[in-house]
Amino acid sequence: MTTVHDLRRVDDEAFRHLLDRNAIWSRMVAVGDRLPSLQLVEADLGPIRLDRLRLTGPIVLTFVRYASSPACEAALAHYRDTLAPGLEDLGAHLVAVSPQVPSRLAAVKRRHDLGFFVAADPRHQLIDAFNIGFGCPGADTVLGARHSTLPFAAVVVADRAGTIRFTDIRPDWSTPLPADRIIAAVASFAG
Numbered sequence: 001m002t003t004v005h006d007l008r009r010v011d012d013e014a015f016r017h018l019l020d021r022n023a024i025w026s027r028m029v030a031v032g033d034r035l036p037s038l039q040l041v042e043a044d045l046g047p048i049r050l051d052r053l054r055l056t057g058p059i060v061l062t063f064v065r066y067a068s069s070p071a072c073e074a075a076l077a078h079y080r081d082t083l084a085p086g087l088e089d090l091g092a093h094l095v096a097v098s099p100q101v102p103s104r105l106a107a108v109k110r111r112h113d114l115g116f117f118v119a120a121d122p123r124h125q126l127i128d129a130f131n132i133g134f135g136c137p138g139a140d141t142v143l144g145a146r147h148s149t150l151p152f153a154a155v156v157v158a159d160r161a162g163t164i165r166f167t168d169i170r171p172d173w174s175t176p177l178p179a180d181r182i183i184a185a186v187a188s189f190a191g
Helices: 004-020 050-056 070-082 084-089 102-111 125-129 139-143 179-190
Strands: 039-042 046-049 059-063 093-098 117-120 133-135 149-151 153-158 164-170
Touching: 046 050, 050 059, 050 093, 070 084, 070 093, 070 102, 070 179, 084 093, 084 179, 102 117, 125 149, 153 179, 164 179
Parallel strands: 059 093, 093 117
Antiparallel strands: 039 046, 039 117, 059 153, 133 149, 153 164
16 A cells, blocks of 8 residues: 555655756746646536636636645645635636545545635646646555646646736645735736
8 A cells, every 4th residue: 555655755756856857847837828728527516627717717726736645735725714715806716636536635625625626637637738747656546546647736827818827836845835926926917
């Protein structure tokens, strides 16, 4: 059985390997790119389409590894308290995205009473489109999926036209991006 400790060790090793590759950061999603017209599976609602969701307001995508990750659960609870209210005032949608299967994400959504979208990308199509994923052997067990791809800690903001207006991609999940920076990014074009 793969433990969370094993995954942390593998995450660190996989991440170091990725950094050794050339130009990894330059291939990732950037301001000016387009939001792909993909479908995610929201933990409670089922399929949601990003191209339809953006028509009702800007989208803030925050990428997390999996529901049982202490750092990711802490980030989601932090964003519930500090980010979601400010985004709601701006008419923006917060969507937490994980490659974990929806049934496992539903548990964290309920446990932390998350009032925003918590969506699965189990075939990591969005993660791949943004080039923010890395292979992590053994992660498929925790994810409940057939793939072992995890995302970097990332926040991607798209406007109603589908243009990426802000990105922040980090190798470390332990310190979430401050909510005020995300709110300021959305306010700069939505206000």
